[in-house]
Amino acid sequence: MEGEGCLERDGLLSFELNYKLYCSKFTYTPSPLMSKSQKQKKSEVARSSTNSRLNKKFYFTELERLQLELVKLHEWVKAKDLRVVVIFEGRDAAGKGGVIKRINQRLNPRICRVVALGVPTEREKTQWYFQRYVNHLPAKGEIVLFDRSWYNRAGVEHVMGFCTEEEYWDFLRSCPRFEEMLIHSGTIVIKYWFSVSDEEQENRFRERISDPLKRWKFSPMDLESRSRWIEYSKAKDEMFSYTDTKTAPWFVVNADDKRRARLNTIHHLLSMIPYKEIKHKKISLPPISMEGYVRPPLSDQTFIPEIY
Numbered sequence: 645m646e647g648e649g650c651l652e653r654d655g656l657l658s659f660e661l662n663y664k665l666y667c668s669k670f671t672y673t674p675s676p677l678m679s680k681s682q683k684q685k686k687s688e689v690a691r692s693s694t695n696s697r698l699n700k701k702f703y704f705t706e707l708e709r710l711q712l713e714l715v716k717l718h719e720w721v722k723a724k725d726l727r728v729v730v731i732f733e734g735r736d737a738a739g740k741g742g743v744i745k746r747i748n749q750r751l752n753p754r755i756c757r758v759v760a761l762g763v764p765t766e767r768e769k770t771q772w773y774f775q776r777y778v779n780h781l782p783a784k785g786e787i788v789l790f791d792r793s794w795y796n797r798a799g800v801e802h803v804m805g806f807c808t809e810e811e812y813w814d815f816l817r818s819c820p821r822f823e824e825m826l827i828h829s830g831t832i833v834i835k836y837w838f839s840v841s842d843e844e845q846e847n848r849f850r851e852r853i854s855d856p857l858k859r860w861k862f863s864p865m866d867l868e869s870r871s872r873w874i875e876y877s878k879a880k881d882e883m884f885s886y887t888d889t890k891t892a893p894w895f896v897v898n899a900d901d902k903r904r905a906r907l908n909t910i911h912h913l914l915s916m917i918p919y920k921e922i923k924h925k926k927i928s929l930p931p932i933s934m935e936g937y938v939r940p941p942l943s944d945q946t947f948i949p950e951i952y
Contacts, residue, residue: 698903710910711750718751718787720919725784727831728917731793734838735876736869737848737861739899743838743909744789751787760791773797773815774822781831794819798883803875804868816886823892833892834916836909837880838899842873 721728732740748756759780768776774794782788797815801807826833840848849870852862869876888894895912899905
């Protein structure tokens, strides 16, 4: 058994060294599409107080630039058969969903997909805990964004009593090894924790309650998370002490400002996976040939009412 452990550690070390060598071949640099005025504006925003809200015009300009880089990244992932897992965890109303939406907004859903699992079924409750998440892991050339993940056990399940103490501690001990297995297999694992203050969380909860378009986001569990703020804080600290490893570290996002959190997370994600732009062949559209085709009368078709 000791020999097997040494082989496993040596294999993991070998992968880490190979990945570092791979990373050293590439360097993520800001897109050259930025003009001098944009760079100057970016510098001015960076020097502004972090307490002030990010300028809306700058935010959308920078978001578009970063999303263009994300398109290049996901094409590189597909071309090089990479497997990428990105985990998004954090407080309720911390802005995880908003960041995921901006990351996935311009990407091919067949390459980059979102996994947001609901409550486990009775059958899933009898499985190995990680089993239902394994089913959603990426194949070669895919990126999977986990909107909450196996870390539910260290957070809501533990705080709300949905798992036993034995299951909780078994998770904390086995999770680092599970993630090492993923990384050893060649999967890139990136973990984000979104941190939001109690004051900002309360503001967002109140907004959800009063806005009919956001009311669906609020659940009874959100109320419990407010009343158990300290318990969740302790659970997060314990989780970090076991799972914030050198192999799979946590990256904390200051999420009180949604716009800054979105840009900072996307920029960091781009820096974590070395990539190059895939050059595409020039596309020329051929003319449409209508020879031999007679369109049926439009009156034979049922159209929706043109209300607008």
